[in-house]
Amino acid sequence: MSQGRGYPPASLAWLVWGLGAALYLIAFYQRVAPAVLVQELTREFSLTGAALGNLSAFYFYSYVAMQIPTGLIADRWGPRKLLTAGAALTAVGTLVFALAPTAYVANAGRLAIGAAAGVAFVAMLKIASHWMPSRQFALASGVALFVGVVGATLAGAPLRLLVDALGWRTVMVASAVATAGVAAAIWLIARDDPSERGYESYFPHGAGGAKRSSMREDLKDVLAYRNTWLLFVIPGAFSGIVLMFAGLWGVPFLATQYGFSTAEAASLCSLLLVSWSISSIAYGPVSQRLANRKLPYVAGLIVTMALWAAIVWVPGWSRTVLVALLVALGVAAGAFILNFAYAKESVPARLAGTVSGIANMGVMMGGLVMQPLAGWVLDRHWTGALTPGGARLYDLAAYQSAFSLLFVWGAVALVALALTRETHCRQAA
Numbered sequence: 001m002s003q004g005r006g007y008p009p010a011s012l013a014w015l016v017w018g019l020g021a022a023l024y025l026i027a028f029y030q031r032v033a034p035a036v037l038v039q040e041l042t043r044e045f046s047l048t049g050a051a052l053g054n055l056s057a058f059y060f061y062s063y064v065a066m067q068i069p070t071g072l073i074a075d076r077w078g079p080r081k082l083l084t085a086g087a088a089l090t091a092v093g094t095l096v097f098a099l100a101p102t103a104y105v106a107n108a109g110r111l112a113i114g115a116a117a118g119v120a121f122v123a124m125l126k127i128a129s130h131w132m133p134s135r136q137f138a139l140a141s142g143v144a145l146f147v148g149v150v151g152a153t154l155a156g157a158p159l160r161l162l163v164d165a166l167g168w169r170t171v172m173v174a175s176a177v178a179t180a181g182v183a184a185a186i187w188l189i190a191r192d193d194p195s196e197r198g199y200e201s202y203f204p205h206g207a208g209g210a211k212r213s214s215m216r217e218d219l220k221d222v223l224a225y226r227n228t229w230l231l232f233v234i235p236g237a238f239s240g241i242v243l244m245f246a247g248l249w250g251v252p253f254l255a256t257q258y259g260f261s262t263a264e265a266a267s268l269c270s271l272l273l274v275s276w277s278i279s280s281i282a283y284g285p286v287s288q289r290l291a292n293r294k295l296p297y298v299a300g301l302i303v304t305m306a307l308w309a310a311i312v313w314v315p316g317w318s319r320t321v322l323v324a325l326l327v328a329l330g331v332a333a334g335a336f337i338l339n340f341a342y343a344k345e346s347v348p349a350r351l352a353g354t355v356s357g358i359a360n361m362g363v364m365m366g367g368l369v370m371q372p373l374a375g376w377v378l379d380r381h382w383t384g385a386l387t388p389g390g391a392r393l394y395d396l397a398a399y400q401s402a403f404s405l406l407f408v409w410g411a412v413a414l415v416a417l418a419l420t421r422e423t424h425c426r427q428a429a
Contacts, residue, residue, distance in 0.1 A: 300335020
């Protein structure tokens with residue numbers, strides 16, 4: 001209920017949104033940290049490639065499973081409680097992972113982290129739909145990814161340096177403490193709707209408009225829209241490349257095939273993520289100017305697959321060209337961010353949280369499927385060679401076989417995109 005103060009100032013809106021973004025930064029940091037810890041985790045827990053892929057992907061298993069429940073709960077109960085609980089449980093999961101005596105306990109920690117951190121992105125989008133005008137929704141989605149990638153960048157070379165200096169377990173304990181601090185800040189400062197601070201809400205039906213139907217009915221309504229299903233399938237073609245490569249297998253690939261050190265390879269993977277996130281900020285405004293979601297999305301997919309083919313199937317690039325290809329890949333793959341605005345506009349506004357959860361679930365399917373699947377294929381092509389540290393050493397043919405799986409997903413995504421209904425950047429009635 002408005003108290004005559006108008007809409008909230010942008011500084012307050014972005015502060016509230018930013019507290020949710022802090023958890024998303026942590027979520028992305030946790031998502032890609034195993035890429036830097038490959039040697040330590042392999043040695044500590046005696047892991048095969050498939051087992052290592054599984055340990056990393058346990059994050060995605062629970063993260064993906066949480067997306068629909070998160071969307072439903074965010075629509076009904078609001079994001080503040082979700083974000084606070086998510087940050088607190090992420091801290092607990094990180095501590096379990098840090099102190100794990102066995103791979104099974106480490107898997108349990110990763111599972112807890114994924115489930116808890118999985119609330120961040122959808123809750124951020126829910127906050128944006130209440131605290132910001134609708135024209136800024138795509139921009140907020142892109143900035144969210146950028147903030148997340150800052151976390152991923154911290155999990156690159158900076159994490160490597162800290163692990164070398166202090167040990168991976170000490171660094172993870174410190175990460176748990178920092179996450180607990182974020183949980184406290186969210187509870188004390190964030191609010192679900194501007195009306196709780198005496199301002200008008202940007203949400204079309206006010207702060208309580210999402211509570212008129214049951215969660216089951218909300219889910220049934222969302223799934224009745226064709227775009228919901230298609231936009232679930234499409235984004236994994238982008239995220240499968242980025243999260244599989246930058247999130248796990250890119251570091252050993254770059255180290256063994258191009259002679260980079262682990263720290264250099266981690267920095268390159270971080271560069272891929274940075275270009276991915278920065279470009280995603282631009283796709284929303286460009287799409288808005290064109291009044292078209294499908295066209296830039298299709299263009300981004302085609303260019304992404306072409307660049308991926310160059311990296312996978314053309315060996316022996318110079319370091320300069322390889323860096324350029326990885327940056328260009330990130331820029332093209334940033335088109336995936338349109339998935340969230342496209343999905344939100346495809347259903348009534350009251351279902352924004354639920355459809356955002358489904359859309360984000362589709363994004364995370366890329367990492368969930370491809371990290372362990374690539375590891376399994378690599379193991380099938382392993383020749384028995386080991387690194388000096390005792391980890392499995394895979395040749396180029398093994399990586400090509402594993403990485404080529406993404407072309408199938410790309411073809412399916414292109415067909416699905418052709419079948420989507422264009423929204424012309426307008427919210428469904």
